[in-house]
Amino acid sequence: MNAQSKIDTAGAERPPRERLVVIGNGMAGCRAVEEVLARDAGRYAVTIFGAEPRVNYNRIMLSPVLAGEKTFDEIVINDADWYAAHAITLVAGDPVVQIDRAAKLVTAQSGRIEPYDRLLIATGSDPFIIPVPGHDLPGVVTFRDLDDVDRMLAAAEKGGDAVVIGGGLLGLEAAHGLSLRGMKVTVIHLMPTLMERQLDEAAGWLLRQELERRGQTILTGANTKAILSADGHVAGIELEDGTRIRADIVVMAVGIKPSTALAKLAGIVCERGIVVDDNMVTSDPDILAVGECVQHRGACYGLVAPLWDMCRSLAGFLTDEANGYSGSVTSTKLKVSGIDLFSAGDFSGGDGAEDIVMRDAARGIYKRVVVKDDRVIGAVLYGDTADGNWYFDLLKKGEDIAPIREGLIFGQAFANGGALADPNSAVAALSDDAEICGCNGVSKGQVVGCINAGAHSLDAVRSTCKASASCGSCTGLVESLLAFTLGGAVESGPQTMCKCTSFTHDDVRRNIVDKQLRHMPQVMQELHWTTPDGCSSCRPALNYYLLCAWPGEYLDDQASRYVNERLHANIQKDGTYSVVPRMWGGITSPRELRAIADVVEKYDAPMVKVTGGQRLDIFGIKKEDLPAVWADLNAAGMVSGHAYGKALRTVKTCVGSEWCRFGTQDSTGLGVKIERMSWGSWMPHKFKIAVSGCPRNCAEATIKDFGVICVDSGYELHVGGNGGIRVRVTDLLCKVETEDQAMEMCAAFIQLYREDAHYLERTAPWLERKGLDWIKGQLFDDPEAVKRLARRFHFAQSFSQDDPWAARAAGDRRDLHSHMAEVRPLHVEYGQAEYAK
Amino acid sequence: MIGTWLDIGPTTQIEPGSARTLPVAGGEEIAVFHTMRGEFYALVNKCPHKGGPLSQGIVHGDSVSCPLHNWRISLRSGEALGEDKGCTPTIPLKVDSGRIFLLREAVVA
Numbered sequence: 001m002n003a004q005s006k007i008d009t010a011g012a013e014r015p016p017r018e019r020l021v022v023i024g025n026g027m028a029g030c031r032a033v034e035e036v037l038a039r040d041a042g043r044y045a046v047t048i049f050g051a052e053p054r055v056n057y058n059r060i061m062l063s064p065v066l067a068g069e070k071t072f073d074e075i076v077i078n079d080a081d082w083y084a085a086h087a088i089t090l091v092a093g094d095p096v097v098q099i100d101r102a103a104k105l106v107t108a109q110s111g112r113i114e115p116y117d118r119l120l121i122a123t124g125s126d127p128f129i130i131p132v133p134g135h136d137l138p139g140v141v142t143f144r145d146l147d148d149v150d151r152m153l154a155a156a157e158k159g160g161d162a163v164v165i166g167g168g169l170l171g172l173e174a175a176h177g178l179s180l181r182g183m184k185v186t187v188i189h190l191m192p193t194l195m196e197r198q199l200d201e202a203a204g205w206l207l208r209q210e211l212e213r214r215g216q217t218i219l220t221g222a223n224t225k226a227i228l229s230a231d232g233h234v235a236g237i238e239l240e241d242g243t244r245i246r247a248d249i250v251v252m253a254v255g256i257k258p259s260t261a262l263a264k265l266a267g268i269v270c271e272r273g274i275v276v277d278d279n280m281v282t283s284d285p286d287i288l289a290v291g292e293c294v295q296h297r298g299a300c301y302g303l304v305a306p307l308w309d310m311c312r313s314l315a316g317f318l319t320d321e322a323n324g325y326s327g328s329v330t331s332t333k334l335k336v337s338g339i340d341l342f343s344a345g346d347f348s349g350g351d352g353a354e355d356i357v358m359r360d361a362a363r364g365i366y367k368r369v370v371v372k373d374d375r376v377i378g379a380v381l382y383g384d385t386a387d388g389n390w391y392f393d394l395l396k397k398g399e400d401i402a403p404i405r406e407g408l409i410f411g412q413a414f415a416n417g418g419a420l421a422d423p424n425s426a427v428a429a430l431s432d433d434a435e436i437c438g439c440n441g442v443s444k445g446q447v448v449g450c451i452n453a454g455a456h457s458l459d460a461v462r463s464t465c466k467a468s469a470s471c472g473s474c475t476g477l478v479e480s481l482l483a484f485t486l487g488g489a490v491e492s493g494p495q496t497m498c499k500c501t502s503f504t505h506d507d508v509r510r511n512i513v514d515k516q517l518r519h520m521p522q523v524m525q526e527l528h529w530t531t532p533d534g535c536s537s538c539r540p541a542l543n544y545y546l547l548c549a550w551p552g553e554y555l556d557d558q559a560s561r562y563v564n565e566r567l568h569a570n571i572q573k574d575g576t577y578s579v580v581p582r583m584w585g586g587i588t589s590p591r592e593l594r595a596i597a598d599v600v601e602k603y604d605a606p607m608v609k610v611t612g613g614q615r616l617d618i619f620g621i622k623k624e625d626l627p628a629v630w631a632d633l634n635a636a637g638m639v640s641g642h643a644y645g646k647a648l649r650t651v652k653t654c655v656g657s658e659w660c661r662f663g664t665q666d667s668t669g670l671g672v673k674i675e676r677m678s679w680g681s682w683m684p685h686k687f688k689i690a691v692s693g694c695p696r697n698c699a700e701a702t703i704k705d706f707g708v709i710c711v712d713s714g715y716e717l718h719v720g721g722n723g724g725i726r727v728r729v730t731d732l733l734c735k736v737e738t739e740d741q742a743m744e745m746c747a748a749f750i751q752l753y754r755e756d757a758h759y760l761e762r763t764a765p766w767l768e769r770k771g772l773d774w775i776k777g778q779l780f781d782d783p784e785a786v787k788r789l790a791r792r793f794h795f796a797q798s799f800s801q802d803d804p805w806a807a808r809a810a811g812d813r814r815d816l817h818s819h820m821a822e823v824r825p826l827h828v829e830y831g832q833a834e835y836a837k
Numbered sequence: 838m839i840g841t842w843l844d845i846g847p848t849t850q851i852e853p854g855s856a857r858t859l860p861v862a863g864g865e866e867i868a869v870f871h872t873m874r875g876e877f878y879a880l881v882n883k884c885p886h887k888g889g890p891l892s893q894g895i896v897h898g899d900s901v902s903c904p905l906h907n908w909r910i911s912l913r914s915g916e917a918l919g920e921d922k923g924c925t926p927t928i929p930l931k932v933d934s935g936r937i938f939l940l941r942e943a944v945v946a
Contacts, residue, residue, distance in 0.1 A: 559896065
């Protein structure tokens with residue numbers, strides 16, 4: 001196209017230059033003009049319309065302005081002199097309201113009309129407002145321009161409470177600023193992880209912990225229902241779950257959307273954004289668009305870096321040196337002082353994608369680089385972002401990282417260090433007095449000395465010089481020292497918990513208690529998990545260990561529960577469930593039997609069977625029917641039988657002295673009491689109890705985890721038995737004289753097992769691994785030990801004896817029991833339940 | 838992707854790290870997954886091994902472990918991972934404006 005021939009001759013004076021009108025005085029609009037001027041300064045007469053009554057400033061630096069770390073003058077990009085020097089007409093504070101494409105004119109709010117030869121739309125984006133009641137109250141602000149910052153500063157001057165809706169980049173920066181300005185800030189985030197688009201769970205958790213340490217309240221998985229008012233001003237918010245939070249100001253920072261209204265009005269093709277080609281030209285060949293308002297090859301960008309690339313392509317086209325834009329790979333850094341956080345590319349995993357993870361708990365560092373086909377495709381860094389740009393560079397260039405892969409995670413300096421890329425060589429290069437184990441102050445020389453003296457396994461090193469025997473974070477270093485000192489002669493150590501960690505079950509359990517680890521992502525971070533969110537082996541185990549360590553405090557993670565424990569029923573091979581109501585001590589009544597019979601008929605259960613544990617098992621129930629079945633059973637006074645759980649299953653009894661001519665004690669009565677005491681408790685594995693009224697042992701107490709055999713003089717207590725593939729008969733633990741003593745010993749033994757055994761380890765293998773003497777020692781060496789253990793068990797039980805069926809029957813977690821929707825031949829039937837918090 | 842997209846409801850219906858089911862009249866039941874990372878996938882709700890309901894498995898990374906025999910299935914490809922061999926059909930899915938869409942042709946196939 002010959003631009004010279006297009007000079008408008010309708011004007012009074014014949015303009016010497018083509019007229020370029022820019023709508024938007026923001027970063028994109030001005031940068032585009034700068035790029036054009038740099039290529040051909042004399043070609044265009046430029047007019048810029050801006051909605052804000054000020055010169056062009058760096059919008060991404062508004063956060064430091066809010067935080068008081070910068071002034072407005074410091075973030076101005078182009079001052080008034082720049083406009084003057086380039087003969088640019090700036091029309092500030094007068095937004096364009098209409099584009100007349102036929103006449104090639106724009107009209108501003110004031111009525112001012114400006115003709116154009118080329119028009120550039122750089123309207124940016126609008127903040128997304130959640131349309132909840134009260135969203136338009138005074139005191140509800142967005143975080144987009146300097147006026148918003150002024151409004152926030154005015155509110156902060158008065159102090160008080162601020163609520164920020166949105167835990168993304170912008171929301172957290174607003175929260176940080178308001179917090180520094182002295183407000184008490186609560187962040188409300190819909191998703192479970194902060195900045196979930198940029199961070200994985202592990203990094204999100206570290207960030208959350210740091211923000212909470214700084215005094216912010218972070219509520220994730222929180223959905224805002226309404227904004228509350230008092231005297232016509234915002235006064236707080238209400239969440240879906242009914243929680244109310246006081247607020248003097250509410251900042252809505254839930255996202256942005258391309259600002260397309262003006263373009264749409266003019267009939268320019270828009271989808272999510274204004275659709276542009278590789279030269280940033282819209283559906284009208286004389287109108288271009290750039291920045292956050294555009295949609296290029298299906299993508300809209302909300303970050304600054306792509307904007308520079310777009311402006312270069314646009315300016316190239318406007319000066320007849322087109323070099324098409326082909327999209328951008330983006331990276332993110334959070335602008336909160338003291339928090340180093342970097343994220344780039346795709347780190348969602350996927351086929352053939354491998355994670356390289358490094359965690360340094362002591363320094364609060366988490367690094368994850370995602371590699372696919374020997375190329376870096378994504379990176380998340382927290383705590384140490386020095387190599388962020390290097391990873392981003394490798395990513396953008398698609399460089400083959402195979403030669404430096406071993407040392408990649410340690411960063412550029414290390415990876416490019418040649419020989420050092422081999423971790424063993426890196427350890428070899430350490431001096432003899434370099435500290436290996438910080439907890440026990442063990443140097444490299446001491447570790448090597450003890451290896452040379454015969455400690456040829458990790459365990460042997462731990463038990464001799466104590467290196468890696470405490471927190472275990474130097475385990476990798478010690479293993480490298482073993483490999484480097486012994487060559488191939490390293491003896492393999494105890495099995496780790498799973499492939500996600502180099503720690504054993506014992507290490508993990510000990511660390512949870514010693515280091516006061518209270519959340520799963522925290523355990524994974526502190527103990528250097530090599531996967532972002534664990535696997536189906538370690539998640540249930542960690543969930544149990546945390547539940548056991550912090551009763552009443554740790555929030556059970558349903559996503560880490562096996563299906564049976566999540567649905568409180570036993571899954572069968574056809575995907576239906578079986579339901580076992582509790583029958584205390586194996587005793588039932590006509591009312592219970594009627595209720596069970598009614599359920600079997602009402603829900604068409606194909607089978608009802610007596611179990612080995614003296615219960616009735618109803619088969620073939622669909623997951624959708626479970627809550628209704630439970631409601632019916634609850635109505636007859638029955639609660640969950642936990643036949644599905646790594647938990648107390650049943651207490652089996654014989655009829656004892658009440659009926660049996662051989663009975664020596666009230667075995668049924670004791671069985672009922674023990675079951676009332678211990679039901680609902682979560683265990684490392686299933687746990688079965690029986691009470692037999694005499695040594696004939698009709699209740700088979702000697703193949704149970706805990707068995708009582710009544711004798712004339714009292715009660716023999718047996719432990720560590722099971723049926724199953726490898727039958728094991730119990731060992732006699734002790735003999736006691738009263739029921740109360742038997743109950744206390746039962747509680748103490750259960751608690752010892754709960755606190756010490758590995759997840760999915762029954763008492764039989766646990767007892768064989770630890771030895772009966774060890775167990776007796778734990779219980780009897782200290783005369784107070786039994787009491788203490790029993791007390792801890794009862795404390796834990798005070799939180800776990802709620803019938804899980806009752807809550808579900810009352811409507812809790814309906815999402816777990818209903819379909820999300822159904823596809824019928826002609827339409828989709830929608831489900832409703834949102835997931836609970 | 839050529840075809841029509843079927844709106845099956847809002848993303849807020851599925852808790853991260855879990856799945857929900859979608860029965861199809863005259864077709865296979867579908868499991869819709871929401872990973873911890875916030876991604877959504879749809880697969881036929883059947884393990885290639887013994888037909889276990891994958892929707893009830895533990896979701897970790899972008900895979901799910903079948904609740905019946907612990908086979909690990911990729912949510913992206915439907916392929917069994919590790920030593921096991923087998924594949925569950927996947928259904929093209931997209932998320933737009935907070936709602937989940939499945940490709941109708943694949944749903945009713």
